[in-house]
Amino acid sequence: MNHLSEKRIFYVMFLPAIIVLVIITLFPFIYAVFVSLTDMQISRPQLGSPFIGLRNYLDLFTGYRFWNSFKVTFVFSFFALLFELLIGFGLAYLLKDEFRGRQIVIALLIAPIVIPPIVSGLTWRFMYDANLGFINYLIGFFGVNAQAWLGNPSLALPAIIITDIWQWTPFVMLVILSGIQAIPIEPFEAARIDGASNWQILKYIMLPMLKSVVLVVLLLRTIELFRTFDTIYIMTEGGPGVVTEAMSINSYLQGFQFFNTGKASAFAMIMLVTIIFICQLYVKYGGGNPDAE
Amino acid sequence: MLNMEGVIQMQNKKGTIIKVILLAIALLIFLFPIFWMVSASFKTKADVFSFPPVFFANPTLENYRDVLSSEFPRYILNSVIIAVSSVFISVLLGTPAAYTLSRFHFKSKEATAFWILSTRMAPPVAVALPMFLMMKTFGLLDTHICLIILYTTFNLSFVIWMMRGFFDEIPRSIDEAGLVDGCNRYSTFVKVVLPLVGPGLVATAIFCLIFSWNEFFFALTMSRTVARTVPVAVQGYIGIYGLRWGEMSAAATLATFPILIFAALMQKHLVRGLTLGAIKQ
Numbered sequence: 001m002n003h004l005s006e007k008r009i010f011y012v013m014f015l016p017a018i019i020v021l022v023i024i025t026l027f028p029f030i031y032a033v034f035v036s037l038t039d040m041q042i043s044r045p046q047l048g049s050p051f052i053g054l055r056n057y058l059d060l061f062t063g064y065r066f067w068n069s070f071k072v073t074f075v076f077s078f079f080a081l082l083f084e085l086l087i088g089f090g091l092a093y094l095l096k097d098e099f100r101g102r103q104i105v106i107a108l109l110i111a112p113i114v115i116p117p118i119v120s121g122l123t124w125r126f127m128y129d130a131n132l133g134f135i136n137y138l139i140g141f142f143g144v145n146a147q148a149w150l151g152n153p154s155l156a157l158p159a160i161i162i163t164d165i166w167q168w169t170p171f172v173m174l175v176i177l178s179g180i181q182a183i184p185i186e187p188f189e190a191a192r193i194d195g196a197s198n199w200q201i202l203k204y205i206m207l208p209m210l211k212s213v214v215l216v217v218l219l220l221r222t223i224e225l226f227r228t229f230d231t232i233y234i235m236t237e238g239g240p241g242v243v244t245e246a247m248s249i250n251s252y253l254q255g256f257q258f259f260n261t262g263k264a265s266a267f268a269m270i271m272l273v274t275i276i277f278i279c280q281l282y283v284k285y286g287g288g289n290p291d292a293e
Numbered sequence: 294m295l296n297m298e299g300v301i302q303m304q305n306k307k308g309t310i311i312k313v314i315l316l317a318i319a320l321l322i323f324l325f326p327i328f329w330m331v332s333a334s335f336k337t338k339a340d341v342f343s344f345p346p347v348f349f350a351n352p353t354l355e356n357y358r359d360v361l362s363s364e365f366p367r368y369i370l371n372s373v374i375i376a377v378s379s380v381f382i383s384v385l386l387g388t389p390a391a392y393t394l395s396r397f398h399f400k401s402k403e404a405t406a407f408w409i410l411s412t413r414m415a416p417p418v419a420v421a422l423p424m425f426l427m428m429k430t431f432g433l434l435d436t437h438i439c440l441i442i443l444y445t446t447f448n449l450s451f452v453i454w455m456m457r458g459f460f461d462e463i464p465r466s467i468d469e470a471g472l473v474d475g476c477n478r479y480s481t482f483v484k485v486v487l488p489l490v491g492p493g494l495v496a497t498a499i500f501c502l503i504f505s506w507n508e509f510f511f512a513l514t515m516s517r518t519v520a521r522t523v524p525v526a527v528q529g530y531i532g533i534y535g536l537r538w539g540e541m542s543a544a545a546t547l548a549t550f551p552i553l554i555f556a557a558l559m560q561k562h563l564v565r566g567l568t569l570g571a572i573k574q
Contacts, residue, residue, distance in 0.1 A: 009478040010397050017390035017449060018405075020382075024446050025412040028423035035423065042426070091319055094312050105316060107560060109323050113567065114556040116507040118524040119545040122531075123330045126538055132344045134329055140345075170323060171567055178564045178572060216571045227416050230509045234528060251418045256514055261422065268419035279414050283407055 029272075036265035043259035056266035066267070068242050069250035076157065076232075076246055077225035080164045084221060085214070087165070088172025093202075095173070096180045106177070110170040117167065121234035124163040125150065128235075150236050153243045160244055163231050168224075172217050179213030180206065212285075219282040223275060247271055330549075333542035341539040356543035365544060368526040375437055375522060376505035379444035380498050387452030388494065392482050394453065395460035396468065406457070410569070413450040417510040420446055425514060435517045443511040448501040451569065455500070458570035459493035460486065496562040499555050506552060523548045 036056055038049035060066040095106060112120065127134045128149035136146040149159045187205050196204075229248040232238065238245035238253065245253075251271065255264030333341055335352045394406060424443060425434070433439045463486055471481035487494075509524040516525060527548055530541035556563070564572050 006478055010393055010399075013389035013479065013482070014393040014397075017386040017453060020386055020445065021409065021412060021449060024424075024442055025415070025420065028420060028427065029415075031427070032419060032423040035426070042429075091316075094316055094319075105320065107557065108320055110563065111327060111553060111556075112323055113563075114503055114507075114552050115327070115549050116509070116524050116527075116545075116552065118507075118509045118527055119330070119549050120326065122527065122541060122545055123326045126333065126542070127326060127329055132342055132346065132538075134325075134346055137345050166323065166326065175564055175568060175572060213572060216568055220568060220571075223414050227414075229417065230524075233509075233513075234531075248416060248418065251416070252510075252514075255418060255422050256425075261426070264418065265422050268416060268422055271416040272419045275414050275416060276411055279407070279411050283410070 032265045032268060035262055036269050038262045040261040040265075041259050042261045049262070052262070056263045057270070059263065060266055060270065065242060065245070065250060069245050069247045072157065072242075072244060073226060073246040073248075076161060076164070076228070076244075077222060079158075080161050080168070080225055081218070081221055083161075083165045084169045084172045085218070087169045088217075089176055091169070091173040092176040092180060095177055106174070110174055112167045113171045113174070115167070117230035118234055120163060120167050121231035124159075124166070124231075125235045128159055151240055153240050156236050156240060156244050160232055160235055163235065164225070164228065167231070168221065172221065175213060175217045176210065179210045182213075183209045215285050216282075219278060219285070223278050223282070226271070226275060226278070327549075330542050331546050333538055334546045336539055336542075338539055341542075356539040357547075359540050360543045360547065364521075365526055365547070368521050368523050369547070371437065371520055372506055372523040375440045375444060375520070376502050378437070378441045379448050379505055380501040382441070383445055383448035383452045383501060384494065384498055387449050388456050388487075389482065391453045391456030392460050392486065394457045396465070396478075406454075409450045409453050413447050413454075413569075421511060421514045424511075428515060434515060435519045437520050439515050440512060440520055440522070443515060444505045444508060447504060447508075451501060451504070452497055455497040455566065455570045456490065456493065458565070458573065459490045459497075462573075463489050493562075496559060496566060499559055500562075500566040503552055503555055503559075506548075 035049070037051060037053060039047070039052045039055075040049040041047060091109065095102060130136065130146060130148040130151065133149070135149060140146070147155060149155050183206065187209075188201060191201050191205055227248055228246065229252065232244055232246055232249055233252070236244045238249040242250075247267070248271075251264050251267040254260045254267055332348050334356050335349065335354070336347075337351050337353050337355065340347050340350055394402065420443070424439075428434045428439045467485060467489070468481050471485040472478070476484065507524065508522070509528070512520075512522040512525045513528070516522065521529075523544075527541065527544045530537045530544060559566065
């Protein structure tokens with residue numbers, strides 16, 4: 001085999017994808033870094049893009065709205081993740097053993113995962129509707145008064161969190177279930193013979209063996225929660241006031257509604273750095289490691 | 294003295310009943326919103342706005358008729374054109390690149406792979422802002438090409454990561470057999486290895502189609518009327534005329550069903566695709 005031609009084949013197969021990726025991702029990224037250091041406003045091109053150094057970043061870090069969106073993203077991600085993991089694990093545990101109709105139950109439970117987020121957001125918005133929504137109808141049976149779920153500052157964020165839990169718990173369940181099924185049967189049998197209780201088996205055998213799977217799902221969900229835009233935008237657009245204005249919503253409003261292109265780019269850079277940090281964890285502890293099954 | 298066997302059997306039976314009840318509740322919760330949407334799409338304009346809600350009182354197809362006689366079919370066509378083109382480009386470019394990542398050794402290979410992954414994880418606004426400015430400069434806003442390019446930003450990296458995993462599962466000895474038979478690397482890839490990863494390739498492409506079909510942020514920021522896709526069109530039913538729940542539900546149902554069918558075909562690969570190849574089944 002001719003060494004040179006081997007090398008040429010490598011370039012022919014590898015470079016087209018890389019060049020395209022550089023043009024459509026790296027190049028815009030470098031441009032965005034530049035824009036984040038200017039006072040560009042796309043609605044007023046006559047002003048040009050005066051260079052203002054780090055002022056966009058300073059403005060963000062000293063402004064109320066940035067920290068509010070940081071807090072909203074954190075609270076949203078934390079509670080959604082917590083319940084998705086708990087309920088997802090519980091469901092996986094219920095489904096771990098074979099029974100009649102099990103495959104059908106799984107197939108039905110995972111339907112929410114693939115539904116367009118815009119559709120699930122709208123459907124839940126409809127169900128939360130103050131006047132004709134199903135949720136108010138349901139709580140009426142328990143004697144609870146009708147609520148304006150998405151219009152009430154203390155209920156809007158929990159309502160959105162519930163939507164996310166509804167859509168993504170099945171994903172967590174599915175991944176943990178595949179993790180449980182990958183565990184060999186011998187340790188369980190040995191433990192049973194030794195007289196271990198269900199709880200002991202769960203705590204000392206199952207959970208430790210699921211660590212890497214749980215880590216993968218945890219990091220993937222964290223990244224996705226951090227980026228969540230569609231459902232929040234469709235349900236509240238960040239309102240009422242700014243109580244559901246996550247970072248994704250805030251940066252969108254800055255860039256595409258207020259046209260503060262420079263400031264929005266700075267915002268995007270901050271989010272990007274945060275995500276790259278989470279990504280590093282992901283590759284280090286799960287995703288990039290082919291042995292992490 | 295109690296019979297131990299009997300106690301265990303009783304406990305098992307109790308456990309089974311609890312399990313069935315819990316799973317039934319879970320099914321109810323996870324399927325109800327879909328049922329709510331589908332049933333609303335068959336309601337008359339009056340029934341949609343009735344409270345307490347009524348189900349299947351006067352089933353009608355008028356919402357579907359209204360949606361399908363509007364611009365909606367054109368938006369479906371837009372979504373199909375954009376998704377299929379982007380997936381085609383991504384598979385065409387990404388599959389050979391994935392093969393090289395699986396088979397060749399080169400400096401900073403893992404760093405490159407990480408960079409490819411991170412392009413997919415980037416917050417959409419970080420891609421959309423500079424892209425918006427560039428598309429505006431080239432006069433490409435609200436065109437199909439614009440969205441095809443943007444969808445390739447996440448599809449291409451997905452194809453590379455997924456296909457790399459599928460190639461890794463093919464033993465190297467198969468490549469070597471091809472090379473010994475006088476094929477070069479490229480013809481080995483095309484004639485020997487590619488047919489073996491066929492099912493994986495199909496699964497990867499279907500995943501990309503689902504992601505592209507569901508994508509909202511880029512479509513919202515880059516398209517107005519010409520290149521408008523289905524998710525933006527569905528959102529459009531929250532409009533100046535107030536909320537048109539009936540038509541919206543019909544549009545949402547039309548947007549959802551092709552995806553559910555694709556996902557049903559994909560069940561075997563779902564975990565792998567949704568974890569970007571991190572967990573293999």
